[in-house]
Amino acid sequence: MLLIQKVDFMRNLILQIKDLKVYFDTDEGLIKAVDGVSFNVEKNSVVAIVGESGCGKSVTARSILQLLPTNAHIVDGELNFNLGDNKIIEIHKLDRNSREMRAIRGGEISIVFQDPMTFLNPVYTIGYQIYENIKEHLHYKYRNSIAKIHEILASVGISNPIQRSQQFPHELSGGMRQRSMIGMSLSANPKLIIADEPTTALDVTIQAQVLDLMKKIQNEKGMSVILITHDMGVVAEMADFVVVMYMGKIVEKASCQMIFNNPKHPYTIKLLESIPKLGRGRNQKLKPISGTTPNFTSLPTGCLFSPRCDFASSKCSNIPKEIEYSDNHFVSCWKYNEEIKEN
Amino acid sequence: MNITIFQSRQFRVFKKHKLAQFGAITLVFFILVAVFADLIAPKDPNKMNLRHSYKAPSSEFFLGTDRIGRDYFSRLVHGTRVSLGVGLGGIGIATIIGILFGGLSGYLGGRIDIFLLKLSELIICFPSIVLILMIVTIVGQSLLNLILIFGFLEWVGLYRLIRSLFMSLKEQEFVEALEAFGVRKFSIMFQHILPNAIAPITVWMTLTLAGMILAEAGLSFLGMGVPLQVPSWGNLLNGAKDLRVLENYPWIWIPPGIVITLAVLSINFLGDGLRDAFNPKS
Numbered sequence: 001m002l003l004i005q006k007v008d009f010m011r012n013l014i015l016q017i018k019d020l021k022v023y024f025d026t027d028e029g030l031i032k033a034v035d036g037v038s039f040n041v042e043k044n045s046v047v048a049i050v051g052e053s054g055c056g057k058s059v060t061a062r063s064i065l066q067l068l069p070t071n072a073h074i075v076d077g078e079l080n081f082n083l084g085d086n087k088i089i090e091i092h093k094l095d096r097n098s099r100e101m102r103a104i105r106g107g108e109i110s111i112v113f114q115d116p117m118t119f120l121n122p123v124y125t126i127g128y129q130i131y132e133n134i135k136e137h138l139h140y141k142y143r144n145s146i147a148k149i150h151e152i153l154a155s156v157g158i159s160n161p162i163q164r165s166q167q168f169p170h171e172l173s174g175g176m177r178q179r180s181m182i183g184m185s186l187s188a189n190p191k192l193i194i195a196d197e198p199t200t201a202l203d204v205t206i207q208a209q210v211l212d213l214m215k216k217i218q219n220e221k222g223m224s225v226i227l228i229t230h231d232m233g234v235v236a237e238m239a240d241f242v243v244v245m246y247m248g249k250i251v252e253k254a255s256c257q258m259i260f261n262n263p264k265h266p267y268t269i270k271l272l273e274s275i276p277k278l279g280r281g282r283n284q285k286l287k288p289i290s291g292t293t294p295n296f297t298s299l300p301t302g303c304l305f306s307p308r309c310d311f312a313s314s315k316c317s318n319i320p321k322e323i324e325y326s327d328n329h330f331v332s333c334w335k336y337n338e339e340i341k342e343n
Numbered sequence: 344m345n346i347t348i349f350q351s352r353q354f355r356v357f358k359k360h361k362l363a364q365f366g367a368i369t370l371v372f373f374i375l376v377a378v379f380a381d382l383i384a385p386k387d388p389n390k391m392n393l394r395h396s397y398k399a400p401s402s403e404f405f406l407g408t409d410r411i412g413r414d415y416f417s418r419l420v421h422g423t424r425v426s427l428g429v430g431l432g433g434i435g436i437a438t439i440i441g442i443l444f445g446g447l448s449g450y451l452g453g454r455i456d457i458f459l460l461k462l463s464e465l466i467i468c469f470p471s472i473v474l475i476l477m478i479v480t481i482v483g484q485s486l487l488n489l490i491l492i493f494g495f496l497e498w499v500g501l502y503r504l505i506r507s508l509f510m511s512l513k514e515q516e517f518v519e520a521l522e523a524f525g526v527r528k529f530s531i532m533f534q535h536i537l538p539n540a541i542a543p544i545t546v547w548m549t550l551t552l553a554g555m556i557l558a559e560a561g562l563s564f565l566g567m568g569v570p571l572q573v574p575s576w577g578n579l580l581n582g583a584k585d586l587r588v589l590e591n592y593p594w595i596w597i598p599p600g601i602v603i604t605l606a607v608l609s610i611n612f613l614g615d616g617l618r619d620a621f622n623p624k625s
Contacts, residue, residue: 106524118516
């Protein structure tokens with residue numbers, strides 16, 4: 001019964017994250033890196049997770065693949081992944097070393113890492129490393145996959161793929177390495193790609209090319225992408241839906257247009273004010289967000305953003321509830337709790 | 344195009360290292376001698392003839408004969424086969440165990456790591472020569488036993504080397520990427536991390552090979568190595584324990600002495616050269 005409801009609910013979704021809690025056991029105590037995060041990823045869409053360093057966006061993404069450090073645990077919550085054909089996998093129930101989990105990694109959900117320099121093995125050729133993924137998930141022999149490897153490299157815009165596939169990572173430029181990394185993650189035809197700051201290590205012109213490429217492939221193959229970034233420019237270009245995280249919690253989530261045109265949460269507003277805008281002249285002053293992120297071991301009570309917030313009031317010492325401000329636009333802030341009540 | 348081995352930086356450094364080249368050539372020479380021993384010295388190294396006892400070098404016996412009249416040149420050439428065989432066999436076993444245990448220990452950590460580490464400490468804390476003598480007296484003297492004993496005692500050094508290398512290499516991001524692509528742990532360990540550690544393994548193998556050849560010579564000299572009738576460099580020296588032999592029959596101890604010194608020196612030079620070649624700072 002429950003499963004049928006789920007199947008129905010997930011008809012248009014590829015992934016449902018529900019009240020996810022990931023805690024780290026450390027010497028300083030329990031760290032709630034991800035504390036009650038819920039959002040959905042629709043089929044053929046790009047969801048961006050935005051936030052400062054250390055806000056839990058990478059941990060959220062990695063817990064989808066259960067690629068967490070050994071002292072981190074998914075304490076609570078659900079990760080439901082839609083395999084198609086009315087099959088739902090409950091990722092949170094799988095053991096992180098199990099065969100099922102390995103089949104999902106790289107096969108159904110794959111990941112593009114930040115720094116292509118260090119994420120490729122220096123001792124094997126690019127072609128062989130792509131083959132590694134094909135072998136693992138499609139069970140091809142090397143001889144039969146050579147053509148596919150060349151096709152993949154060509155599809156990510158690498159010229160002369162036959163020659164490139166025989167080269168080692170250090171012989172390629174950063175952009176080309178990141179393209180091969182994207183090629184690797186595409187090689188087993190996954191349904192969802194997690195891109196963990198895919199352009200941070202690249203220079204700006206290459207960034208744009210890589211983003212265009214990802215967008216193009218996502219459209220062509222009808223995949224979904226979870227994009228993790230702190231670059232609002234990247235978000236504007238890529239995302240359909242935006243999740244803004246602060247200290248392990250979602251503060252605001254809405255469609256990309258809503259976030260940029262009508263941001264509600266004080267943190268989102270400040271985040272947008274802190275990036276330079278074209279056409280405002282040379283002398284525009286950027287507004288940094290005052291203060292620093294609180295330490296995870298000594299969190300403020302109530303709203304975690306309140307110490308840095310301009311609108312903080314006495315109510316903010318209680319934890320704000322998430323409210324639906326307008327259609328599919330969720331905010332967790334006391335300011336809007338009031339507004340809604342007054343109306 | 345791909346860089347061939349002859350254009351690589353390592354090869355260029357190695358080419359400048361004259362002693363290492365000397366070592367490599369000498370080692371190749373010894374290996375050829377060992378392989379073609381029957382052609383080089385067709386006389387049976389074990390054929391006794393008491394009438395030829397302690398004959399001086401002559402056209403019939405290049406290096407003379409020993410106490411019971413065996414052709415010394417033939418014994419020396421066939422001894423190369425035994426001595427190198429003990430060294431290479433021991434190295435082979437030690438390398439396999441060292442890599443396997445080191446990989447498991449360094450990559451998996453946890454209980455396996457603690458168990459293997461304690462095991463290695465247990466072996467290390469005995470003086471190896473005493474331990475070898477003790478085991479030889481228990482299991483008996485034979486060529487195979489000696490190879491096995493060397494193999495099962497000498498893996499400790501490589502184990503510690505591999506363990507520490509794996510511990511640092513497993514933190515590299517490409518390992519995380521492999522995990523994210525669902526690659527098996529075993530394949531990550533030995534197919535992806537191991538090739539990154541090949542340089543220090545090669546250096547360890549050459550340097551330990553020299554140590555094993557020396558250990559074989561020392562043990563055989565004491566009469567506890569390979570059985571006495573088997574020709575080996577150490578067994579040849581064993582015949583020179585007597586003061587009378589040392590004074591009167593120099594061909595009994597000078598040739599094996601020179602050969603052992605040359606072999607160990609050349610292997611050490613080769614190891615030094617490889618270490619420099621693989622060291623990016625040289």
